[in-house]
Amino acid sequence: MTSKTILRTVLALALASGTAIAQEATYSTRTLTPDTALKAAQAALKSCRDSGFQVAVAVVDRSGLAQVMLRDRFAGAHTPKTAIGKAWTAVSFRTNTTAMAAETQAGKPASGIRNLPHVVMVGGGVLIEGGGSIVGGIGVSGAPGGDQDEKCAKAGIDAIKEALEF
Numbered sequence: 001m002t003s004k005t006i007l008r009t010v011l012a013l014a015l016a017s018g019t020a021i022a023q024e025a026t027y028s029t030r031t032l033t034p035d036t037a038l039k040a041a042q043a044a045l046k047s048c049r050d051s052g053f054q055v056a057v058a059v060v061d062r063s064g065l066a067q068v069m070l071r072d073r074f075a076g077a078h079t080p081k082t083a084i085g086k087a088w089t090a091v092s093f094r095t096n097t098t099a100m101a102a103e104t105q106a107g108k109p110a111s112g113i114r115n116l117p118h119v120v121m122v123g124g125g126v127l128i129e130g131g132g133s134i135v136g137g138i139g140v141s142g143a144p145g146g147d148q149d150e151k152c153a154k155a156g157i158d159a160i161k162e163a164l165e166f
Contacts, residue, residue, distance in 0.1 A: 029062060032128065032136045036160050037067040040128065040138055044156030045070050048143055055142030055152065058083035062134050064091045072142070079141040086125030086139030086149070088118055094134060097125035098150050124149025128157055130164030 032040075037059040048055040049072060056071040056079035064087075071080050086097050093100060093113075101121045104110045114121050120139075123146020128136040138156050140149040 030131060030133060030135050031061050032059065032067060034067055036163055037061075037136065040156040040160045041068045041070045042156075043159030044138060044140055044152045045072060047155035048072075048140065048148070048152040051143070051148065051152070053143040053148060053152070055140050055149065056080040056083040057152070057156065058087045058139045059128070059156075060084065060087040060091055060137045060139070062091060062136055064088040064137070067136070075142045082120055082122070082141035083124070083139040085118055085120030086122065086141060087137040088125075088139070089120050090125035090127050090139065091134060091137035092119075094127065096123075096127060096150070097121060097139075098123035098146055101146065122146045122149075124153055126150060126153040126157060128160075128164070135164065 041057045041059050044057045045055065054072040054074040056069065056075045058066055058080070059068040060066050066084050069080050069084060089097050089100065097120065101123055104113050104121050113119060124141060125137060125139045127134055128138055138153045140153045143149045143152060
């Protein structure tokens with residue numbers, strides 16, 4: 001083998017490995033469209049309204065940024081911020097807030113999580129998943145109990161489920 005051939009081989013290997021590294025250094029993500037987020041929020045709001053509850057509903061993207069927030073006319077002033085916080089908490093910890101609320105009670109090893117900024121450890125924050133990935137979160141606040149908030153949030157997800165199966 002000549003030195004030119006060796007140099008070409010080394011150069012080709014270096015370029016090939018550089019391409020592999022570049023491919024591994026990035027990734028693609030999916031996120032909800034504003035229309036899909038709005039549809040989920042409207043369905044959750046309707047579900048709660050049909051049960052006689054005045055609530056706020058928030059949908060956040062996969063990074064926890066709010067995409068949609070709807071507040072029914074008689075929902076409490078605290079409900080918009082709480083709904084956003086529930087959705088953010090679910091996405092941030094990749095767990096529905098009902099499960100987290102139980103695991104972060106006083107005296108449990110994870111109880112300190114409740115003291116972190118923006119964390120809302122009350123039921124009603126639910127992950128939105130599609131195609132095996134987290135694409136967002138939905139939070140509901142204002143029903144009489146986190147279990148009712150979660151039921152409405154799940155109704156919002158059900159309204160967009162078909163669109164999420166990509």
